[in-house]
Amino acid sequence: MLKVTDLQAGYAGSEVLHSLSLEVRDGESVVVLGPNGHGKTTLLRAISGLIRPTGGRIEFDGQDITHKRASDIVAAGVIHIPQGDLPFPELTVIENLLMGAYRSDAWRQRKYKLEQVFELFPVLKERPNQLARSLSGGERRMLALGRGLMSKAKLLMIDEPSLGLAPFLVENVYETIRSIRNTGLSILLVDENADHIADLADRVYLLEAGSLIKEGGASEMLHDEALLAAYLG
């Protein structure tokens, strides 16, 4: 479904990703593990069109999306839930969610989608008219996930879902992602630690300094404690 080949990308003058290749198959849930500052976020930003890749190729559903605009990539069904949530601070919870359904095809189904999201995140249903800037960290994370799910997503890309959350909320977030995964959506998740992904990942890639250094099935990779310890510390 998603096929990244020899991707190079970065920011003005400094290349972050060097010849990175990865694949997410239909219905699969793939986790890219890597320490901070090694290119996880850059990878997702390049796929979703927020930054322009300088080399390589990104294909989605057989279609070349390497140099497509972000709005066309969303239209194709690739939804990126960004690091730090990036809510629209002066819009209410419900307005934030509606923006997730901005594309015409999703917009027509917004009422139905909204019900689905509220079912998954009852906490959002309780405060539809609260401004996003006044939500707590946990609520903001739910809002970011819910906003992503308002779209017609085929592949959901999630950037460090536990970042900045209170410890007692973290397991809750991964639980939610597991239930999203069980609806059949393909998932590409990037994370810094392997603690919560055992029941979530089908395959795992290890990323270091902008290149993928190892790839394998989740069970073998995550049980190789020596490898993980050496690699993630």
Place this chain on the structure above:
Amino acid sequence: MEKLFQAVYGGILYGSIYGLMAIGLTLIWGSLRMLNMAMGALYVVGGFLTWTAYKQWDLPPLVAIAIGVLAAAVIGLLIQVLLINRLLGRSSFFNAAMIATVGAAIMIESAALLIYGPRVKQMPPIVAGQSKIIGVVIQYQNLVIIAVTVISLIALSIFLKKTRYGLAIQAVSQQMDAARLMGIPTVMTFMIVATIGAAFAGLAGSLLSSVFYVSPTAGYAPLTKALIVTIFGGLGSIKGTIWAAYIIGILEAFLIVYFGAGFALPVLFLFMILMLVIRPSGLFGLGEVQRL
């Protein structure tokens, strides 16, 4: 009492006009983080086209106003498409866009001078007649101006709050990256904003063509006031801009009524400077994050 009423009435009238002029500046700042210096020229476009439609084409006043607004909107959109869109993403975007819009303003004013000549034009009042309330002469056309302004500002708020495209404009101005990740086409949003802003400036010029004279350089005074208003209210904040428009308008009217017209502009600038010192982002400003 008479003076007080005179000042409040004048203030609401000025505030309405400033609101119309400033709303475009603030909308465009909100989504593009740039100052559109062609707003004054678009005001002139609105005034001249309304005059032409009424005087030369013999159309009814309301149709003439609609033509003035439409013409300004089209030219505002052209400025966006032909100039601003090409500058997007440059590191010097803010300066480049400001200079480009100054250039556009000069072109439009020169064109107006060639077409209409240097002599000023004036529209007859949209609605003639006046009456005296508490010793103050109230011209009906001024009431029309206030009413049209309030209605269009309310319509704009509803558009921004209740429609998909309106919410998208707010989304782009509050969190550009997230807006792109929602699939909101940003360049299209910029074009919508530029068109709405220009239409409002055109509406101001069009309505005022019956109060003041229309001339190629008539846009500078309203542009200056609109800049004061948007900086005072907080660039990018619709709410702040509307508040500031009426605060500045009433303040100006009080200064004129009680101290004379000569005091108005210097004191307004003083106010703006004080605001910049005390609260640099204005009453309800968005701050000055650079993001394009």
